[in-house]
Amino acid sequence: MSRTQAEIQEIEFSLRQPKEIKRKPAIKHVISLMTAGRDVSALFSPLLSCLNTKDIEIKKLIYLYLMHYAKSKPSLVEQALQFIVVDVNDQNPLVRALALRTMASIRVEKFTTFLIEPLKEGLKDKDPYVRKTAVLAVAKLFDINPELVKKHGFVDRLTKLLSDSNSMVVSNTVATLMEISNASPEPVFQVTKENEKYITSAINESTEWGQVFLLESLMEYQPPSPKEAEKIIDRVVPRLSHKNSAVVLSSVRLILKMFTFIEEKEIILQFARKMAPSLVSLMDNNPEVQYVALRNINLFVQRFPKLLIKDAKVFFCKYKDPVYIKMEKVDILVMLATNSNINELLIEFTEYAKEVDVDFVRKSVNAIGKCAIKLSKAAQACVKVLIELVKTKINYIVQEVIIVVRDIFRRYPNQYESIIGVLCENLQSLDQPEAKASMVWIIGEYSDRIDNADELLKAFLFNFHEEDPEVQLQLLTSSVKLFLSKPDEGQEILEQVLSTATNESDNPDLRDRAFMYFRLVDAGFEEANNIILGEKPLIDTISFKYDSKLLGKLLSQISTLSSVFHKLPETFISGAKVFAQEDDDNSNDEDDGGILQVQEKEKEKKIEREKKNEMETQQIGQLINFADSQPPPIVKTKSIPQQRNDSPDQEMFEMEIAQRNDEVIVDKEEIIDEERGKGMIVSAAFRRREQQIYFDLTISNRTSYPFGKLAMVFNKNLFGMKPNAQVPITGIMPGQTTECSVVCPIIQSHKLPANEATLEVQIAIKNFEVFYTQCTSPMNIFFTEDGKIEKRNFLNHWKAISDDDERIKEIQGLSETNPDILKMKLANLNIFFIAKRQEGSIDILYFSLKLVNSVIFLIELSIDQENQSCQLATRSQDTSLIPLFEEFMERFLTD
């Protein structure tokens, strides 16, 4: 401690030396200590006195020091202001730029106010270096205080700089404008035809980084005609030969975007051919660049499957490649596989399967299987290779082979059964549920051809209770199949499995299925045979591709995080547009966005309460056929208490989520209370996020014993939601509360007939006993993200539906009549705004939405501003659901 102090004192002494040349090493020393994480704030005033210098390096270092301490010691830093203000007008442009850069980086209010005037001057400075620095300083100012940028008209000033003679000024300007525009609720900058000229001409002279900014900004450009789009591409094509991979990828991205404006396929293909070699060349780069390139090439190949086939060899794995690169290469190789190169690929895959990394080996084995499914002519060769691989008897290879063979059988039934014998020799080594389930499936499917199928199945039954649910279900099905094909041998096994599944298992899925089979077999051997051993649909071959819409969106994100993760930006980027400025400055939390969100949430809550009141009056109608041998106790729903545990913390937490995901969060309702649940409290809600429906649960244990595994089933419901997994919670300790989510995909067979339209979902949850309850699913969870209809198509759609299929409803007492706010609120529900027109005091808005069952609703909302009322006209091919929708809208609009 004293040593440190002594050191600091020593530095201070040097800093106070009269000669500058002696002070300089001391200043450098301070910066070194600062970088190493030492506290040198005590040296502030001696350093400040050194600032009066002409030596630019000294200035730079002291400014660095200021920026470092600006956050923790703002009052100290304020003293430096007088010096910086002088420097802003220095003769030397480097000093002027430095001062501007520093001032804008210090997030202290005093600095900000003093920044405005020099910044205006800086943007007009005769020196381009100062201008390019000033431009970015505007971005910094916007980050600190967007209002000031607006107030002083900086956006207009920037827009003028687009025609600057210096390309670096232009590229920084474009970057700043894009940033401001993206963070503003309304676009402040658009690439017009005139801007586009300046931008494209600046590309040629820019630095590699500047080129990326400029190319990126052109992504926003809407060329007026296909010819214009071609022109842009023509200008960008030379960039494909750039050494910098970011420039290449940004060019590819822009060209792909321009393709969306061109209709002639031949032209598109011609340009796409030019892109292919550049993309392949990215593979000569460092592994990190290769990784980004591979993820993007993956998307490119999906779009243009044929262009890279001749380059397949480039994607052969080298021994020295990092494993994450090898994994990506294998994916691409599978996509590039054709009947002519498959032999070569198989040799490669076999080679890879001998390597040490388990993940990579499995991936390679899997790739062989995928090729077999993809190329019917080569399937024979692939299967042969797989048989060879099984002979290695290496545990994880055998298991992976079994998994892919199952898929091969499902693609080519009754063709490659010879492999079964080989597989059956290797059953001891199976330890992965998926491999086990696959093997059991194979045994069941081909039980008529496997002589000792019964013995093989018996071996698996030995540990029935310890098996994964996936394996248990498969065992059940396969036992039935065995029984149907060989009744004599299978009967004993089937009886054993059915009895275990119905009497001993606590997995409702398994019990359900067991009972179903039981009845089916009981109903008649023939029927069961037809149903269970009937012909199955073949699996399709394109399962490893994205659908074209998603692909298109991802392709417009080339080179970004989105393209690397293969996720759409909205699914992982935190903070919606409106709230973007929040990320740095939490102090001005209470902007409009926040308040709006709170209001919305309040309303949402009210809706929920209302729904709950409704629910009280209802009782569960049909009960789920849980078990028929022991009829379940008829539980009548008691009224659900109003009490809710809205702890403020929880609300805060949920609000955060709400903002981050930009979605409507519905409060959970208590579906099982303490009394009824005998100490188990379950609150739940259906919510939609990431394009899926989730059933979010909070489960509290108020008993004195821990809970075991929980099981849950839904009765058939309107759209056919069915939880795809068990409640992923086991062992809730007494007094503990746990949260979890279950994805509920839509299963056609789980649908109710439409005439029983209700949004209630009947649910059974099993802990130690079964509890029956119900939960309302808010209608908006069934509105899909892709429900937006292009403006130009909307009218056609509208006309295509006859007037008879239109339903009209008057809604009084609207709580919100501002069309813009309504638009936003409805967009959160996946009700997409199409167009708007006005007739006197009536605003007419058009929306579209798509339900999970692909039914499209077209909506015309005429809002009467004077009477606070509106007319809701809904058109659809399927009118049966419109009443529910109207009810939903009424509640939403009037609350």
Next chain:
Amino acid sequence: MACSGILIINPKGTILISRIYRGEFSIIKIKNFFNKIREQENESEKKPIIEDQEGTSYIFITHNSLDFVGIAKTTTNLNVGIIIEFLYKTIQVFQDYFQIVNEESITDNYVLIHQLLDEMMDFGYPQLSESSLLKEYISSEANQFVESNQKNSITTVLTSAVSWRSGNAIFKKNEVYVDVSEKLQMTISSTGRVINSEIIGSIKMFPRLTGNPTVHLGLNDKIRLSETLNSTTEKSKANPQIEFDDLKFHPCVRLKEFESSRTITFIPPDIKFELMSYRISGKVKPPFLVETMVEKHPGSRIEYLIKVKSMFNEKWEAKKVLVIIPVSEFADSPKIKTSRGKCDYRPDLNCLIWFFKIFQGKKEYTLKAHFGLSSFSKDTKTKNEKQPITIQFGMPNHILSGIRVEFLKIYEKSNYESFSWVRYITYSPEKFYEIRF
């Protein structure tokens, strides 16, 4: 799109440099998260781009066991390509300043690095990254104070269209050194079949030219992209042409001019730089072939018989040839015999390194090695089993593709006399030439 900060982290997990350009980050959290990434054992998950749960993305590259990390809040859809390129560029600039970039040199140059990072990136947007220009006003030596009027010109240079040359250079003798090199990447199967081969060519230049000269470079063949060659009508049979799969140029090359006239025209930077690089994936005859015979007696001994053949013309020679043969990690007590060259057993790397100073064309040499095998080796599948044999070599004055510099013309206002020197080499660096077992 902008990057939030650049960090340099040593292998122990200490953050040596953290330059945050925007936003606020808890350095401790970053450190903890990053250390977690490092502990990741699953090889396939060690990806260079990772997102944590709090919405921060990490993009990292490794150099001399230091991690260079770009971090960014995932509030926008970050352009990762630009960040990776920038990180590599940063390392290159550091190398231009203090040659070796390692922990020691980083700590020695804190002050310089801060100045560089300040100039190279502003508010997360990469700005200037040409070390030749940065050196004009950020120097590692004690900086002499320069009058502001003199410095005036520098800002214009920094932002000018020719951002790679200041135009102030003066040389007594005007010379250009040109290095044409071709890096061979080849994978050969155990049976001697070429699985995959690729030539990555590069023309590097070291111009020592006064003023702002314009250089025209002509190659022996008109450069053609294979894409145009694919349309059969254009294929000229008389003059066999080099089929480039792709070409890339230094930013100084006037791409538009190249697109139209196919000559390479440029104002060169003032330092050694790569003018162009190209890729040729057409068939190449392998310069070396290897035959291997391994006799393994688990638990007792293992014997290797390796034959290396040079397949190129006998007039040529390869220099500094290293044949690296992976050996079982359970091997011990080696007995090695070679018909030529020196062979070392490196137990630390589990391999034999067979070295030739010069390897002439059309020659064949053999190596016999005998090892004892410890009893552990019986059932374990070892890492080395599938590792390929690799060869490193250089072949000066020889170029596989046959590309040649035909002329080099230099135009400058003062019309001075200039000389040019051209060297050729074909080589295959570490792990580029694989022969599978």
